[in-house]
Amino acid sequence: MTPLNSFQPAARLRPLSFALLPLLLAGCMLGPDYTRPDVARPATAQAALPRADQAGVVAAAPPSQWWRELRDPLLDELVDEALRNSPNLRAAQAKVVASRALQRQRRAEQLPSVGAAAGYANVQAPDSLNDSVRGLGENVAQVAEANGRPQEAAQLRQQFADVDLDTELYVVGFDASWELDLFGRRRRAAEQAAAEAGADAAALADAQVQLAAELTQVYLSYRSSQQRIALAEDNLRAADEALRLSRQRRERGADSDLQVERAQAQREQQQARIPPLRAQADEARDVLALMVGREPGALDGRLGQGAELPVLPARIAVDDAAALIRRRPDIRKAERELAASSAQIGQALTAYFPQVTLLGTVGAGAGSLSDLGSDSAATIVAPFLRWSVFDFGRNKARVAQARAGNEARMAAYEGTVLAALQDANTALARFGAARQQVQATTRAEASATRADRLMQQRRQAGAASQIDLLDVQRQQLDAQDGLAQAQLQLLVRYVALQKSLGLGWQEAPEAAVSR
CATH class of the missing domain: 1.20.5 (Single alpha-helices involved in coiled-coils or other helix-helix interfaces)
Structure with missing residues (x-):
C-alpha cells in the first residue's frame, strides 16, 4: 500500500492548479501571431535604387521637410499653414482620434464592468x-x-x-460582469483596433505627403506662370515694334502688304499666349488658398508680387529601398491593414469555443430606507456560458472570409511595396531626363542670346535691318520661354521624387489625439 504522505504534495498542488487554470487559459489566443512579411528582398539588399545613378543624386538620408531646401520663405509659410489648416488633413486627424479612442475601448473591454443601481417603487x-x-x-x-x-x-x-x-420598495445594489477571455477574442479585438489605429495614422501621414507635394507643385507652376507672362509681354512688345516698322516700310514702298500681314499675324499669336497664362496664375492662387483652408482670393495680396522660380538644391539625397519601405506612409498603412486582418482570423476562430462570463450582484431591498441594512442584503454570483454548438456552417464561413481577407491584404501589401519601388525609380529616371532637358534648353537659350548680340552688331554696322533684329530677339524670347518651362519641369520632377520617397509627413500632434 502506498503511504498516505506520498500523496501530500499532489494534494497540495491540486488546489493551486485549479487556481492557476484561468490564468493559463487566459494566455491562450487562437489564430496566427502576426509577423511583418519580408517583401522585395532583392531590392532591399541593394545599396541604392537602380535608377539613382542616372539622376545625379547622392546616397544619403533625405530631409523630411524637403521643400525648405528650395530656400523660398513664402513657400515654407504656405506649406506650414496647409499642414495646420487643410480641411482634408483635419478630417484625417479626426479619424485618427476616433480610431485611437476605439483602441482604448477595446483595451477596456478586457477588464470587468462594474455598475451601480438604485430604485424606488410605489405600488397602488x-x-x-x-x-x-x-x-x-x-x-x-x-x-x-x-x-x-x-x-x-x-x-x-x-x-x-x-x-x-399599497406598498413602497427601496432597492440599491452593485453589479459586475467579466468575460473570461479564455481563447483571446477580446485580445485579438484589441490587437485589430491597434492595427487599424496605426493604419489611420499612416493615412494621415500619407495625406501630409500628398499635400506638401501638391502645394509645392502648384506654387512652382504659379511662379512659372508669372515668369512666362513677363516673357510673353516682352515678346508682345517686340511684335508690336516689328509690326510698326513693317507698316512704315510699306508706306515707303520697302515692304509689301504680305510682310505687314505676317507681322500682324505674329503679333496676334503672341497676344493669344497671355490670357491662358494669366488664367493659370489665377487658378493657381485659388488652389493654393483652398489647400491652406482659405477662400478664393485670400492669398492674392501675398502672391501678387513677382518672384523668381526657386533654385534646385545642389545636393539631392536619396537613400536605399529598405529605408523607403520603412518610411512611405502608404506602405505602412497597407502593412497595418494586413495586421488587422490577421487579428480578425483569431476572432473568427474563437466562435468555435464557449464564451464564459462571470456575473455578480450585491444589493438590498426594503419597504423603507430605515430597513435597508445587512438583513435586507442579497448576493448573486453566477457564471454564464454561451456556446453555439450547431451553427450550420456559419462560423466556418466567417473563418474562411477572414482568411481570404487576410490573403487579399497580403497581396495588396506586396503590390503597394512593388508599386512604391516602381514609383521611386520612375521618379528618378524622369528627374534625370528633366536635368538633361534643362541642360539642352540652357544651351539653346545661350545660343539665341549670342545670336541676338551678333545681330545687334550687324544692325549697328548697317548690314541688317531692324526687322531682322526684332525677329532674332523674338527667337531669343521663345528660347527663354522654353528654358523657363524646362526649369519648371525639373522642379516638378524634383517634387515628384521627394513624394515618391515618402517625405513630408510627421506624427499626429498629441493635442489633436487626446481630446
Missing part, C-alpha cells in the same frame, strides 16, 4: 383587489363562526380589514 393596489381580499376574509370569518368560534371570527374580520396592499 386596485380597489377590486382590496375588495377581493376583504371578501376572502369575510368568508374565512363565516367559517369560524359556523364552527362555533365567534371571537376568532371577529379577529379575522379586523385583520383583513386592516390589510393595506
Whole structure:
C-alpha cells in the first residue's frame, strides 16, 4: 500500500492548479501571431535604387521637410499653414482620434464592468383587489363562526380589514460582469483596433505627403506662370515694334502688304499666349488658398508680387529601398491593414469555443430606507456560458472570409511595396531626363542670346535691318520661354521624387489625439 504522505504534495498542488487554470487559459489566443512579411528582398539588399545613378543624386538620408531646401520663405509659410489648416488633413486627424479612442475601448473591454443601481417603487393596489381580499376574509370569518368560534371570527374580520396592499420598495445594489477571455477574442479585438489605429495614422501621414507635394507643385507652376507672362509681354512688345516698322516700310514702298500681314499675324499669336497664362496664375492662387483652408482670393495680396522660380538644391539625397519601405506612409498603412486582418482570423476562430462570463450582484431591498441594512442584503454570483454548438456552417464561413481577407491584404501589401519601388525609380529616371532637358534648353537659350548680340552688331554696322533684329530677339524670347518651362519641369520632377520617397509627413500632434 502506498503511504498516505506520498500523496501530500499532489494534494497540495491540486488546489493551486485549479487556481492557476484561468490564468493559463487566459494566455491562450487562437489564430496566427502576426509577423511583418519580408517583401522585395532583392531590392532591399541593394545599396541604392537602380535608377539613382542616372539622376545625379547622392546616397544619403533625405530631409523630411524637403521643400525648405528650395530656400523660398513664402513657400515654407504656405506649406506650414496647409499642414495646420487643410480641411482634408483635419478630417484625417479626426479619424485618427476616433480610431485611437476605439483602441482604448477595446483595451477596456478586457477588464470587468462594474455598475451601480438604485430604485424606488410605489405600488397602488386596485380597489377590486382590496375588495377581493376583504371578501376572502369575510368568508374565512363565516367559517369560524359556523364552527362555533365567534371571537376568532371577529379577529379575522379586523385583520383583513386592516390589510393595506399599497406598498413602497427601496432597492440599491452593485453589479459586475467579466468575460473570461479564455481563447483571446477580446485580445485579438484589441490587437485589430491597434492595427487599424496605426493604419489611420499612416493615412494621415500619407495625406501630409500628398499635400506638401501638391502645394509645392502648384506654387512652382504659379511662379512659372508669372515668369512666362513677363516673357510673353516682352515678346508682345517686340511684335508690336516689328509690326510698326513693317507698316512704315510699306508706306515707303520697302515692304509689301504680305510682310505687314505676317507681322500682324505674329503679333496676334503672341497676344493669344497671355490670357491662358494669366488664367493659370489665377487658378493657381485659388488652389493654393483652398489647400491652406482659405477662400478664393485670400492669398492674392501675398502672391501678387513677382518672384523668381526657386533654385534646385545642389545636393539631392536619396537613400536605399529598405529605408523607403520603412518610411512611405502608404506602405505602412497597407502593412497595418494586413495586421488587422490577421487579428480578425483569431476572432473568427474563437466562435468555435464557449464564451464564459462571470456575473455578480450585491444589493438590498426594503419597504423603507430605515430597513435597508445587512438583513435586507442579497448576493448573486453566477457564471454564464454561451456556446453555439450547431451553427450550420456559419462560423466556418466567417473563418474562411477572414482568411481570404487576410490573403487579399497580403497581396495588396506586396503590390503597394512593388508599386512604391516602381514609383521611386520612375521618379528618378524622369528627374534625370528633366536635368538633361534643362541642360539642352540652357544651351539653346545661350545660343539665341549670342545670336541676338551678333545681330545687334550687324544692325549697328548697317548690314541688317531692324526687322531682322526684332525677329532674332523674338527667337531669343521663345528660347527663354522654353528654358523657363524646362526649369519648371525639373522642379516638378524634383517634387515628384521627394513624394515618391515618402517625405513630408510627421506624427499626429498629441493635442489633436487626446481630446
